[in-house]
Amino acid sequence: MEREIVIHVEELTKQFGNFTAVDHISFDVVKGEVFGFLGANGAGKTTAMRMLCGLSRPTSGTGTVAGYDITRQYEAIKKNIGYMSQKFSLYEDLKVWENIRLYAGIYGMKDTEIARKTDELLERLNFARERNTMVKSLPLGWKQKLAFSVSIFHDPAIVFLDEPTGGVDPYTRRQFWEMIYEAADRGITVFVTTHYMDEAEYCDRVSIMVDGRIDALGTPRELKERFCARSMEEVFQGLARKASRAD
Template sequence: MREEHVIEAEGLTKMFGTFTAVDHITFDVKKGEIFGFLGANGAGKTTAMRMLCGLSKPTAGRATVAGCDIVREPERVKRNIGYMSQKFSLYEDLQVWENIRLFGGIYGVAEREMAQKTDDMLRRLGIYGEKNTPVKRLPLGWKQKLAFSVAIFHEPKVVFLDEPTGGVDPRARRQFWEMIYEAADRGITVFVTTHYMDEAEYCDRVSIMVDGRIDALDSPGGLKRQFGVGSMDEVFYKLAREAKRGE
Protein backbone atom coordinates (compact mmCIF):
# COMPACT_ATOMS: atom_id res chain seq x y z
CA MET A 1 0.00 0.00 0.00
CA ARG A 2 1.22 3.43 -0.91
CA GLU A 3 1.98 5.81 1.90
CA GLU A 4 -0.73 8.30 2.67
CA HIS A 5 0.14 11.79 1.47
CA VAL A 6 -1.49 14.66 3.28
CA ILE A 7 -0.03 17.25 0.95
CA GLU A 8 0.68 16.68 -2.73
CA ALA A 9 1.90 19.52 -4.91
CA GLU A 10 2.71 19.17 -8.60
CA GLY A 11 4.21 21.96 -10.65
CA LEU A 12 2.60 24.48 -8.34
CA THR A 13 3.25 27.97 -9.72
CA LYS A 14 2.24 31.51 -8.87
CA MET A 15 2.96 34.54 -11.00
CA PHE A 16 2.35 38.17 -10.15
CA GLY A 17 2.42 39.88 -13.53
CA THR A 18 5.68 38.78 -15.10
CA PHE A 19 7.24 37.85 -11.75
CA THR A 20 7.28 34.14 -10.91
CA ALA A 21 6.99 34.03 -7.12
CA VAL A 22 6.62 30.24 -6.96
CA ASP A 23 8.13 28.32 -9.84
CA HIS A 24 6.78 24.80 -10.47
CA ILE A 25 7.29 23.22 -7.07
CA THR A 26 6.57 19.52 -6.68
CA PHE A 27 6.62 17.66 -3.39
CA ASP A 28 4.65 15.35 -1.08
CA VAL A 29 4.24 15.37 2.67
CA LYS A 30 3.37 12.12 4.45
CA LYS A 31 0.81 11.67 7.21
CA GLY A 32 2.28 12.45 10.62
CA GLU A 33 5.43 13.90 9.11
CA ILE A 34 7.13 17.06 10.41
CA PHE A 35 8.02 18.90 7.23
CA GLY A 36 10.33 21.92 7.42
CA PHE A 37 9.75 24.53 4.71
CA LEU A 38 12.83 26.75 4.58
CA GLY A 39 14.05 29.52 2.34
CA ALA A 40 15.52 33.00 2.41
CA ASN A 41 13.26 36.05 2.76
CA GLY A 42 11.58 36.56 -0.59
CA ALA A 43 12.20 32.99 -1.83
CA GLY A 44 8.44 32.39 -2.16
CA LYS A 45 7.61 30.47 1.04
CA THR A 46 4.70 32.66 2.11
CA THR A 47 3.17 32.66 -1.37
CA ALA A 48 3.44 28.86 -1.55
CA MET A 49 1.95 28.49 1.90
CA ARG A 50 -0.98 30.78 1.04
CA MET A 51 -1.80 28.60 -1.96
CA LEU A 52 -1.65 25.42 0.14
CA CYS A 53 -4.01 26.98 2.68
CA GLY A 54 -6.58 27.80 -0.01
CA LEU A 55 -6.04 31.55 0.27
CA SER A 56 -4.53 32.16 -3.15
CA LYS A 57 -5.11 30.45 -6.50
CA PRO A 58 -2.12 29.04 -8.37
CA THR A 59 -1.34 30.30 -11.88
CA ALA A 60 -0.41 26.75 -12.90
CA GLY A 61 -0.02 23.32 -11.41
CA ARG A 62 -2.13 21.53 -8.86
CA ALA A 63 -2.13 20.53 -5.22
CA THR A 64 -4.24 18.64 -2.74
CA VAL A 65 -4.16 19.26 0.99
CA ALA A 66 -5.88 16.82 3.38
CA GLY A 67 -7.44 15.22 0.29
CA CYS A 68 -9.00 18.47 -0.96
CA ASP A 69 -8.12 20.21 -4.20
CA ILE A 70 -6.82 23.70 -3.42
CA VAL A 71 -8.35 25.24 -6.56
CA ARG A 72 -11.75 23.57 -6.61
CA GLU A 73 -12.33 23.17 -2.89
CA PRO A 74 -10.51 25.97 -1.05
CA GLU A 75 -13.21 26.15 1.64
CA ARG A 76 -12.85 22.43 2.41
CA VAL A 77 -9.08 22.91 2.60
CA LYS A 78 -9.55 25.62 5.22
CA ARG A 79 -11.80 23.42 7.36
CA ASN A 80 -9.28 20.59 7.37
CA ILE A 81 -6.17 22.50 8.31
CA GLY A 82 -4.92 24.42 11.31
CA TYR A 83 -2.81 27.57 11.01
CA MET A 84 -0.62 29.46 13.40
CA SER A 85 1.86 32.25 12.85
CA GLN A 86 4.01 34.26 15.17
CA LYS A 87 2.39 37.46 13.94
CA PHE A 88 -1.21 36.49 14.33
CA SER A 89 -2.78 33.65 16.20
CA LEU A 90 -4.95 34.74 19.13
CA TYR A 91 -7.08 37.77 19.97
CA GLU A 92 -5.16 39.60 22.68
CA ASP A 93 -8.20 41.28 24.26
CA LEU A 94 -10.22 38.10 24.56
CA GLN A 95 -9.83 35.78 27.53
CA VAL A 96 -8.15 32.43 27.13
CA TRP A 97 -11.42 30.46 27.04
CA GLU A 98 -13.05 33.00 24.70
CA ASN A 99 -10.28 32.51 22.16
CA ILE A 100 -10.68 28.74 22.30
CA ARG A 101 -14.44 29.03 21.92
CA LEU A 102 -14.18 31.47 19.03
CA PHE A 103 -11.76 29.34 17.01
CA GLY A 104 -13.52 26.10 18.01
CA GLY A 105 -16.79 27.58 16.77
CA ILE A 106 -15.30 28.77 13.50
CA TYR A 107 -13.84 25.33 12.82
CA GLY A 108 -17.08 23.56 13.71
CA VAL A 109 -16.19 21.86 16.99
CA ALA A 110 -19.49 20.52 18.38
CA GLU A 111 -21.04 22.77 21.01
CA ARG A 112 -21.58 19.93 23.50
CA GLU A 113 -17.89 18.96 23.39
CA MET A 114 -16.54 22.47 23.67
CA ALA A 115 -16.50 22.91 27.47
CA GLN A 116 -14.93 19.53 28.19
CA LYS A 117 -12.33 19.86 25.44
CA THR A 118 -11.42 23.35 26.60
CA ASP A 119 -10.85 22.20 30.18
CA ASP A 120 -8.87 19.16 29.04
CA MET A 121 -6.61 21.32 26.91
CA LEU A 122 -5.97 23.91 29.60
CA ARG A 123 -5.17 21.20 32.16
CA ARG A 124 -2.76 19.56 29.73
CA LEU A 125 -1.03 22.91 29.22
CA GLY A 126 -1.01 23.50 32.96
CA ILE A 127 -2.76 26.88 32.61
CA TYR A 128 -6.27 25.98 33.79
CA GLY A 129 -6.02 28.75 36.39
CA GLU A 130 -5.64 31.30 33.56
CA LYS A 131 -8.91 30.36 31.87
CA ASN A 132 -10.40 33.83 32.40
CA THR A 133 -7.17 35.78 31.81
CA PRO A 134 -7.00 38.04 28.75
CA VAL A 135 -4.45 36.58 26.36
CA LYS A 136 -2.38 39.78 26.38
CA ARG A 137 -1.47 39.13 30.04
CA LEU A 138 0.10 35.74 29.32
CA PRO A 139 3.88 35.37 28.97
CA LEU A 140 4.93 34.92 25.35
CA GLY A 141 5.98 31.28 25.79
CA TRP A 142 2.53 30.34 27.15
CA LYS A 143 0.86 32.31 24.40
CA GLN A 144 2.66 30.33 21.70
CA LYS A 145 1.75 27.04 23.31
CA LEU A 146 -1.87 28.10 23.65
CA ALA A 147 -1.92 29.32 20.04
CA PHE A 148 -0.62 25.97 18.85
CA SER A 149 -3.20 24.07 20.92
CA VAL A 150 -5.95 26.26 19.51
CA ALA A 151 -4.68 25.68 15.96
CA ILE A 152 -5.08 21.90 16.43
CA PHE A 153 -8.20 22.06 18.65
CA HIS A 154 -10.45 20.83 15.82
CA GLU A 155 -8.03 17.97 15.13
CA PRO A 156 -7.04 19.00 11.62
CA LYS A 157 -5.17 16.60 9.35
CA VAL A 158 -2.40 19.11 8.87
CA VAL A 159 -1.25 22.20 10.72
CA PHE A 160 0.69 25.03 9.08
CA LEU A 161 3.11 26.84 11.39
CA ASP A 162 4.60 30.05 10.01
CA GLU A 163 7.68 30.91 12.11
CA PRO A 164 5.94 29.79 15.28
CA THR A 165 8.88 30.29 17.65
CA GLY A 166 10.33 33.67 16.65
CA GLY A 167 11.49 35.63 19.69
CA VAL A 168 10.69 32.88 22.18
CA ASP A 169 13.29 32.05 24.85
CA PRO A 170 15.38 28.89 24.30
CA ARG A 171 13.61 26.89 26.98
CA ALA A 172 10.09 27.71 25.76
CA ARG A 173 11.21 27.05 22.18
CA ARG A 174 12.18 23.49 23.10
CA GLN A 175 8.95 22.91 25.02
CA PHE A 176 7.11 24.09 21.94
CA TRP A 177 8.90 21.53 19.78
CA GLU A 178 7.95 18.79 22.20
CA MET A 179 4.31 19.75 21.59
CA ILE A 180 4.94 19.52 17.85
CA TYR A 181 6.31 15.99 18.30
CA GLU A 182 3.26 14.97 20.37
CA ALA A 183 0.93 16.28 17.67
CA ALA A 184 2.88 14.41 14.98
CA ASP A 185 2.72 11.22 17.07
CA ARG A 186 -1.07 11.60 17.15
CA GLY A 187 -1.00 11.61 13.34
CA ILE A 188 -1.26 15.37 12.72
CA THR A 189 1.00 16.39 9.87
CA VAL A 190 3.13 19.44 10.64
CA PHE A 191 4.24 21.91 7.97
CA VAL A 192 6.57 24.45 9.54
CA THR A 193 8.72 27.42 8.49
CA THR A 194 11.54 28.68 10.68
CA HIS A 195 14.65 30.82 10.61
CA TYR A 196 16.27 28.80 13.40
CA MET A 197 18.53 26.26 11.74
CA ASP A 198 18.69 24.05 14.84
CA GLU A 199 14.93 23.65 14.42
CA ALA A 200 15.47 22.42 10.88
CA GLU A 201 17.26 19.49 12.51
CA TYR A 202 14.09 18.61 14.41
CA CYS A 203 12.14 18.03 11.17
CA ASP A 204 11.73 14.64 9.48
CA ARG A 205 12.35 16.22 6.09
CA VAL A 206 13.27 19.70 4.99
CA SER A 207 12.80 21.55 1.70
CA ILE A 208 14.77 24.68 0.86
CA MET A 209 13.33 27.23 -1.55
CA VAL A 210 15.59 29.44 -3.65
CA ASP A 211 14.16 31.96 -6.14
CA GLY A 212 10.73 30.30 -6.13
CA ARG A 213 12.03 26.76 -6.70
CA ILE A 214 12.58 23.91 -4.28
CA ASP A 215 16.32 23.39 -4.74
CA ALA A 216 16.79 20.71 -2.08
CA LEU A 217 14.53 18.28 -0.29
CA ASP A 218 15.60 15.47 2.01
CA SER A 219 16.03 14.52 5.65
CA PRO A 220 18.42 16.85 7.51
CA GLY A 221 20.99 14.02 7.55
CA GLY A 222 20.55 13.45 3.82
CA LEU A 223 20.97 17.14 3.02
CA LYS A 224 24.15 17.40 5.06
CA ARG A 225 25.60 14.37 3.25
CA GLN A 226 24.53 15.73 -0.13
CA PHE A 227 26.25 19.06 0.49
CA GLY A 228 29.17 17.57 2.39
CA VAL A 229 28.74 19.81 5.43
CA GLY A 230 28.20 19.31 9.16
CA SER A 231 25.17 21.49 9.89
CA MET A 232 21.90 22.66 8.37
CA ASP A 233 23.18 26.19 8.75
CA GLU A 234 25.90 25.46 6.19
CA VAL A 235 23.46 23.68 3.85
CA PHE A 236 21.21 26.73 3.96
CA TYR A 237 24.09 29.10 3.45
CA LYS A 238 25.41 27.19 0.42
CA LEU A 239 22.01 27.20 -1.26
CA ALA A 240 20.70 30.64 -0.38
CA ARG A 241 23.95 32.30 -1.44
CA GLU A 242 23.21 31.11 -4.98
CA ALA A 243 19.96 33.06 -5.05
CA LYS A 244 19.79 35.41 -8.02
CA ARG A 245 16.82 37.48 -7.13
CA GLY A 246 16.85 40.10 -4.41
CA GLU A 247 14.08 40.32 -1.92
Protein backbone atom coordinates in the same frame (compact mmCIF):
# COMPACT_ATOMS: atom_id res chain seq x y z
CA MET B 1 3.43 -0.12 4.36
CA GLU B 2 2.91 2.85 2.06
CA ARG B 3 2.15 5.97 4.14
CA GLU B 4 -0.82 8.10 3.22
CA ILE B 5 -0.01 11.25 1.25
CA VAL B 6 -1.72 14.32 2.73
CA ILE B 7 -0.13 17.07 0.66
CA HIS B 8 0.65 16.56 -3.00
CA VAL B 9 1.62 19.37 -5.37
CA GLU B 10 2.80 19.30 -8.95
CA GLU B 11 4.36 22.19 -10.82
CA LEU B 12 2.65 24.66 -8.49
CA THR B 13 3.23 28.21 -9.74
CA LYS B 14 2.16 31.68 -8.71
CA GLN B 15 2.82 34.80 -10.74
CA PHE B 16 2.16 38.39 -9.77
CA GLY B 17 2.34 40.33 -13.06
CA ASN B 18 5.64 39.27 -14.58
CA PHE B 19 7.12 38.25 -11.22
CA THR B 20 7.13 34.50 -10.54
CA ALA B 21 6.89 34.17 -6.76
CA VAL B 22 6.55 30.38 -6.79
CA ASP B 23 8.09 28.63 -9.76
CA HIS B 24 6.87 25.10 -10.60
CA ILE B 25 7.36 23.40 -7.23
CA SER B 26 6.45 19.73 -6.72
CA PHE B 27 6.52 17.65 -3.55
CA ASP B 28 4.58 15.25 -1.32
CA VAL B 29 4.12 15.23 2.45
CA VAL B 30 2.95 12.09 4.25
CA LYS B 31 0.66 11.69 7.25
CA GLY B 32 2.26 12.39 10.61
CA GLU B 33 5.38 13.86 9.07
CA VAL B 34 7.10 17.00 10.41
CA PHE B 35 7.94 18.79 7.18
CA GLY B 36 10.27 21.81 7.39
CA PHE B 37 9.69 24.45 4.72
CA LEU B 38 12.80 26.64 4.68
CA GLY B 39 13.99 29.54 2.60
CA ALA B 40 15.37 33.05 2.83
CA ASN B 41 13.03 36.03 3.30
CA GLY B 42 11.43 36.61 -0.09
CA ALA B 43 12.12 33.10 -1.48
CA GLY B 44 8.38 32.44 -1.92
CA LYS B 45 7.53 30.41 1.20
CA THR B 46 4.59 32.51 2.32
CA THR B 47 3.08 32.61 -1.18
CA ALA B 48 3.39 28.83 -1.48
CA MET B 49 1.91 28.31 1.96
CA ARG B 50 -1.05 30.58 1.17
CA MET B 51 -1.87 28.43 -1.86
CA LEU B 52 -1.68 25.25 0.23
CA CYS B 53 -4.02 26.78 2.81
CA GLY B 54 -6.64 27.71 0.21
CA LEU B 55 -6.05 31.45 0.61
CA SER B 56 -4.63 32.11 -2.84
CA ARG B 57 -5.24 30.52 -6.26
CA PRO B 58 -2.29 29.08 -8.17
CA THR B 59 -1.52 30.58 -11.58
CA SER B 60 -0.80 27.06 -12.79
CA GLY B 61 -0.07 23.61 -11.44
CA THR B 62 -2.17 21.20 -9.42
CA GLY B 63 -2.30 19.78 -5.95
CA THR B 64 -4.31 18.30 -3.13
CA VAL B 65 -4.27 19.10 0.57
CA ALA B 66 -6.02 16.71 2.95
CA GLY B 67 -7.58 15.09 -0.11
CA TYR B 68 -9.07 18.31 -1.55
CA ASP B 69 -8.13 20.04 -4.78
CA ILE B 70 -6.28 23.31 -4.14
CA THR B 71 -7.57 24.86 -7.36
CA ARG B 72 -11.27 24.25 -6.61
CA GLN B 73 -12.05 22.98 -3.10
CA TYR B 74 -10.35 25.64 -1.03
CA GLU B 75 -13.24 26.03 1.41
CA ALA B 76 -13.03 22.33 2.23
CA ILE B 77 -9.28 22.68 2.70
CA LYS B 78 -9.70 25.51 5.20
CA LYS B 79 -11.97 23.31 7.33
CA ASN B 80 -9.46 20.48 7.44
CA ILE B 81 -6.29 22.32 8.31
CA GLY B 82 -5.00 24.34 11.23
CA TYR B 83 -2.87 27.48 10.91
CA MET B 84 -0.70 29.41 13.29
CA SER B 85 1.72 32.22 12.67
CA GLN B 86 4.05 34.07 14.98
CA LYS B 87 2.65 37.37 13.74
CA PHE B 88 -1.01 36.69 14.34
CA SER B 89 -2.94 33.92 15.93
CA LEU B 90 -4.90 34.83 19.04
CA TYR B 91 -7.05 37.85 19.92
CA GLU B 92 -5.16 39.84 22.54
CA ASP B 93 -8.23 41.32 24.18
CA LEU B 94 -10.15 38.10 24.50
CA LYS B 95 -9.66 35.77 27.44
CA VAL B 96 -7.97 32.40 27.06
CA TRP B 97 -11.25 30.44 27.04
CA GLU B 98 -12.88 32.99 24.70
CA ASN B 99 -10.16 32.52 22.11
CA ILE B 100 -10.62 28.75 22.24
CA ARG B 101 -14.41 29.13 22.03
CA LEU B 102 -14.15 31.52 19.06
CA TYR B 103 -11.85 29.35 16.96
CA ALA B 104 -13.63 26.11 17.80
CA GLY B 105 -16.92 27.75 16.86
CA ILE B 106 -15.52 28.95 13.53
CA TYR B 107 -14.51 25.38 12.76
CA GLY B 108 -18.06 24.28 13.50
CA MET B 109 -17.46 22.26 16.67
CA LYS B 110 -20.42 21.56 18.96
CA ASP B 111 -20.73 23.43 22.28
CA THR B 112 -20.59 20.30 24.43
CA GLU B 113 -17.49 19.10 22.65
CA ILE B 114 -15.86 22.52 22.96
CA ALA B 115 -16.54 22.62 26.69
CA ARG B 116 -15.15 19.14 27.26
CA LYS B 117 -12.06 19.67 25.14
CA THR B 118 -11.37 23.10 26.63
CA ASP B 119 -11.20 21.58 30.11
CA GLU B 120 -8.99 18.79 28.82
CA LEU B 121 -6.65 21.18 27.04
CA LEU B 122 -6.24 23.62 29.93
CA GLU B 123 -5.60 20.69 32.24
CA ARG B 124 -2.99 19.19 29.95
CA LEU B 125 -1.19 22.53 29.52
CA ASN B 126 -1.34 23.06 33.28
CA PHE B 127 -3.16 26.23 32.43
CA ALA B 128 -6.51 25.90 34.18
CA ARG B 129 -6.03 28.94 36.40
CA GLU B 130 -5.35 31.15 33.37
CA ARG B 131 -8.75 30.34 31.84
CA ASN B 132 -10.02 33.88 32.45
CA THR B 133 -6.74 35.70 31.71
CA MET B 134 -6.62 38.14 28.83
CA VAL B 135 -4.29 36.79 26.17
CA LYS B 136 -2.39 40.08 25.99
CA SER B 137 -1.10 39.62 29.54
CA LEU B 138 0.40 36.17 28.86
CA PRO B 139 4.15 35.87 28.22
CA LEU B 140 5.05 35.26 24.57
CA GLY B 141 6.05 31.64 25.18
CA TRP B 142 2.66 30.87 26.71
CA LYS B 143 0.85 32.63 23.88
CA GLN B 144 2.67 30.48 21.34
CA LYS B 145 1.80 27.28 23.17
CA LEU B 146 -1.82 28.30 23.45
CA ALA B 147 -1.95 29.43 19.82
CA PHE B 148 -0.58 26.08 18.71
CA SER B 149 -3.06 24.17 20.85
CA VAL B 150 -5.90 26.25 19.43
CA SER B 151 -4.71 25.62 15.88
CA ILE B 152 -5.05 21.85 16.36
CA PHE B 153 -8.11 22.00 18.63
CA HIS B 154 -10.45 20.79 15.86
CA ASP B 155 -8.14 17.83 15.08
CA PRO B 156 -7.12 18.94 11.58
CA ALA B 157 -5.32 16.57 9.23
CA ILE B 158 -2.52 19.11 8.78
CA VAL B 159 -1.31 22.10 10.74
CA PHE B 160 0.61 24.93 9.03
CA LEU B 161 3.01 26.78 11.31
CA ASP B 162 4.54 29.98 9.94
CA GLU B 163 7.65 30.84 12.01
CA PRO B 164 5.94 29.72 15.21
CA THR B 165 9.02 30.27 17.38
CA GLY B 166 10.22 33.66 16.09
CA GLY B 167 11.68 35.73 18.92
CA VAL B 168 11.28 32.93 21.46
CA ASP B 169 14.16 32.05 23.80
CA PRO B 170 15.96 28.68 23.50
CA TYR B 171 14.26 27.06 26.47
CA THR B 172 10.72 27.97 25.40
CA ARG B 173 11.44 27.01 21.79
CA ARG B 174 12.26 23.48 22.91
CA GLN B 175 9.08 23.18 24.91
CA PHE B 176 7.23 24.26 21.79
CA TRP B 177 8.93 21.60 19.68
CA GLU B 178 7.94 18.92 22.14
CA MET B 179 4.33 19.92 21.51
CA ILE B 180 4.98 19.60 17.76
CA TYR B 181 6.37 16.10 18.30
CA GLU B 182 3.30 15.10 20.32
CA ALA B 183 0.96 16.35 17.60
CA ALA B 184 2.92 14.46 14.93
CA ASP B 185 2.87 11.29 17.05
CA ARG B 186 -0.93 11.65 17.19
CA GLY B 187 -0.97 11.57 13.38
CA ILE B 188 -1.29 15.31 12.68
CA THR B 189 0.95 16.35 9.80
CA VAL B 190 3.07 19.38 10.65
CA PHE B 191 4.16 21.80 7.93
CA VAL B 192 6.48 24.34 9.52
CA THR B 193 8.67 27.28 8.48
CA THR B 194 11.53 28.45 10.67
CA HIS B 195 14.67 30.55 10.58
CA TYR B 196 16.29 28.52 13.35
CA MET B 197 18.54 25.93 11.74
CA ASP B 198 18.67 23.71 14.83
CA GLU B 199 14.90 23.38 14.37
CA ALA B 200 15.47 22.27 10.78
CA GLU B 201 17.32 19.31 12.30
CA TYR B 202 14.16 18.36 14.24
CA CYS B 203 12.12 17.91 11.05
CA ASP B 204 11.62 14.51 9.39
CA ARG B 205 12.24 16.13 6.01
CA VAL B 206 13.19 19.59 4.94
CA SER B 207 12.78 21.54 1.72
CA ILE B 208 14.76 24.67 0.92
CA MET B 209 13.30 27.29 -1.40
CA VAL B 210 15.54 29.61 -3.39
CA ASP B 211 14.12 32.18 -5.83
CA GLY B 212 10.69 30.51 -5.92
CA ARG B 213 11.98 26.98 -6.59
CA ILE B 214 12.67 24.07 -4.29
CA ASP B 215 16.44 23.60 -4.58
CA ALA B 216 16.79 20.80 -2.05
CA LEU B 217 14.48 18.30 -0.39
CA GLY B 218 15.31 15.40 1.90
CA THR B 219 15.94 14.33 5.46
CA PRO B 220 18.37 16.61 7.31
CA ARG B 221 20.94 13.81 7.18
CA GLU B 222 20.57 13.32 3.40
CA LEU B 223 20.94 17.05 2.77
CA LYS B 224 24.05 17.31 4.92
CA GLU B 225 25.60 14.38 3.07
CA ARG B 226 24.63 15.68 -0.36
CA PHE B 227 26.08 19.14 0.28
CA CYS B 228 29.05 17.88 2.34
CA ALA B 229 27.95 20.08 5.23
CA ARG B 230 28.31 19.55 8.96
CA SER B 231 25.01 21.21 9.86
CA MET B 232 21.75 22.41 8.32
CA GLU B 233 23.07 25.92 8.88
CA GLU B 234 25.85 25.20 6.38
CA VAL B 235 23.45 23.59 3.90
CA PHE B 236 21.20 26.65 4.10
CA GLN B 237 24.00 29.19 3.83
CA GLY B 238 25.40 27.38 0.80
CA LEU B 239 22.08 27.27 -1.05
CA ALA B 240 20.53 30.58 -0.07
CA ARG B 241 23.65 32.57 -0.93
CA LYS B 242 23.13 31.53 -4.55
CA ALA B 243 19.82 33.40 -4.65
CA SER B 244 19.71 36.03 -7.36
CA ARG B 245 16.42 37.51 -6.24
CA ALA B 246 16.79 40.39 -3.84
CA ASP B 247 13.94 40.49 -1.37
